[in-house]
Amino acid sequence: MAEELVPVVCPYCGVGCRFYIKTVDGYPVNIEYAIDLKGISNENGKLCPKGNAAIDYLLSKDRLKKPLKAKEQGKFVEISWSEAIKEVAERLKAYAKDDPDQLMFFGSAKTFNEPNYLIQKLARMLGTNNVDHCARLCHAPTVMGLKQVFGAGAMTNTYKDIEETNVIFIIGHNYAETHPVGFRYVLKAKERGAKVIVADPRFTKTAWHADIFLQHYPGSDVALISGLIHVIIKEKLYDVRFVRERCVGFEDVVRAVEKFTPEFVEKVTGVPAELIVEAARTFATAGKGVITWAMGLTQHTHGTENVKLLGTLSAICGYQGKEGAGCSPMRGQNNVQGACDMA
Incomplete structure (x- = not known):
């Protein structure tokens, strides 16, 4: 019998875990961890429950293997x-x-x-x-929003940057449960002393790991993020040099967020004003920070605006173009980025 290990990418979330499918005489029989591959997102080949079960649907007896056509009396026949x-x-x-x-x-x-x-x-x-394609519902706002802010609609950092950052802002994203392999990088950063800020209407498994938890009302993301930007600008916590040399339209941002005082944002979001101030200070003074989000932020009529605000928040703090910093949208499937780029 001829055995072979075929390298593949997990077909589920956007972490892009790598593993092998073991074949015998060309027939898939099992999966094996890619412990020999360096630099992959799933370090040491570890997989979540979905990845470990990826071969099940491949071997399922119910899987369609040939085209079916509806003929007489609505019954499908193979062609x-x-x-x-x-x-x-x-x-x-x-x-x-x-x-x-x-x-x-x-x-x-x-x-x-x-x-x-x-x-x-x-x-x-x-x-x-x-x-x-299906990403029109999930992360098309991410592609459009990041393109308008940075010129390219894609993630601006690596997973290694998440591990090496000093503060992580997670919004609209139950990271610990939806992308458990990727969340390991958050936990590694926290072990190093990084602060974790979580914004979510629900108290999730991710929120359990937060140093600061912002439990805002559903749909109030624009006000919440604008409030953070307002505090950072008012207290002059933004990166003056980065804004001067690398950003355009800063005065427009100042005017746009002028009314979003912590007290006003508290009324709109339900988040205490002092907590908004604490989160803004923690994020802006960390030296390097990562913002990560998923479909809890994008599946709104204002999804693109949410993403543009997050990009602006990252930019005014100077958290672009350096290690341990960036904007990190977490995709729900393995090639959302490619589908958006090609459509």
Whole structure:
């Protein structure tokens, strides 16, 4: 029997854990930890329960392996790949000839960049811009918000930066449970003495690790983040040199957050004014800090504004372009970034 270890990326969250699928004569039988791979996000090959169970759906007896077509009485029957491809192509061509905007193409954040690129090319070849994917609901606001603030809609730090930072601001994100492997870097930072600030309407497992917990009302993120920026500017805790040399529009920010005093923000968010001040001071004076968020922050009508404010908060503190600092959006699937970039 021929055994082989095939290196793969976990298909679940955005941490991007690596492991091997063990095959025997080309058939997958088990997973093995990638303890020999250096520099991977899941150090020493460790996986969370989802990663450990990743092979289960691959081996499931209910998994579809061939195309199915509905025929008489609504029953599905197997057809060949060539039959399926031919029929789909003919139907797409017919719809496009009649009216291309009848068509809609839906990519995936669980596949590679190449299929996402090709599906949008196919759509435009047929004459429509109706292209989307699941990340439109989750992290499209992240891509748009970061692009408007920094010029590129992507994470601005590495996991190692999270481990080496002095303060971590976690908002809209139950990090400990949704990305448990990534959260190890937060715990390592905390062991070094880093402060953890958590903002969440719920007291979660992540909040349990917080040095400062901001339990704001759902949907009041704009006011909360604006309040932090207000305190930092008023008390002149921002990085004057970084703002002068690397930022534009600072005076616009000053005017935009002028009304968001701690007392005003307390009325809007429910977070005590003194706690807002403490969080702002802790974050701005740490020397280097990371902000991390997920879909609790982005799945709002003001999701893009939330992200733009977080980018602004990071920028005025000078927490960009250096070790132990940055903006760290945590994706819900393994290639949300690529799907957003390609669509």
